[in-house]
Structure formats: structure tokens, C-alpha cells
Amino acid sequence: MGNGIAGLTAADALRDSGFDGELTIVGDEPHAAYSRPALSKALLLDGGDMAPHQLPPTTHEANELLGVRASGLVP
Numbered sequence: 217m218g219n220g221i222a223g224l225t226a227a228d229a230l231r232d233s234g235f236d237g238e239l240t241i242v243g244d245e246p247h248a249a250y251s252r253p254a255l256s257k258a259l260l261l262d263g264g265d266m267a268p269h270q271l272p273p274t275t276h277e278a279n280e281l282l283g284v285r286a287s288g289l290v291p
């Protein structure tokens with residue numbers, strides 16, 4: 217799963233529905249997920265400080281691979 221809101225929500229939904237297997241989130245950006253809408257709105261007023269725009273800490277206990285680009289998928 218990508219390290220955006222869709223990936224994080226999917227991981228949370230899997231946990232909420234009882235899935236307790238291994239989850240891995242792969243994100244090619246080096247930092248934790250953040251609010252993209254803030255890029256064109258709040259961030260412009262905050263002088264580039266992303267701290268207020270991080271998403272809440274995750275609870276899905278997935279392995280997070282940050283700064284890693286996925287090159288394929290084996291379904």
C-alpha cells in the first residue's frame with residue numbers, strides 16, 4: 217500500500233475488520249504521511265513547516281518502508 221491517506225485508511229480498515237496478518241506500507245517519499253491539501257493551503261502560511269500537517273499517529277502496526285519505491289506487484 218502507498219503511504220498516503222488511501223493506504224493508511226485501507227490498513228486501518230483491515231485491522232478494524234479483524235485482519236491480524238502482516239501489513240506492509242511502501243512509500244517512496246522519505247517522511248511519514250502528511251495532509252496533501254495542506255500543500256496548497258495551510259503550508260503556504262506556515263513557512264514550510266510540515267509538522268502541523270502530519271496525519272495522526274498510525275495504529276495499524278504495519279511495517280512502514282519509507283523512501284522505497286515499489287517496482288512491481290505479485291498478487
Ligand SMILES: Cc1cc2nc3c(=O)[nH]c(=O)nc-3n(C[C@H](O)[C@H](O)[C@H](O)COP(=O)(O)OP(=O)(O)OC[C@H]3O[C@@H](n4cnc5c(N)ncnc54)[C@H](O)[C@@H]3O)c2cc1C
Nearest residue numbers: 218219220221222223242243244245252253255256285286
Ligand atoms: C497540492 C494538493 C492539494 C490538494 N487539496 C485537496 C483538497 O483541498 N481537498 C481534497 O479533497 N483533496 C485535495 N487534494 C487531493 C488529495 O490530497 C488526494 O486526493 C489524496 O492525497 C489521494 O490520496 P491517495 O492515498 O489516494 O494518494 P496519494 O496521496 O498520492 O498517496 C500515494 C502514496 O503512494 C506513494 N507511491 C506512489 N507510487 C509509489 C511507488 N511506486 N512506490 C512507493 N510509493 C509510491 C506516494 O509517494 C504517496 O505517498 C490535494 C492534492 C494536492 C497534491
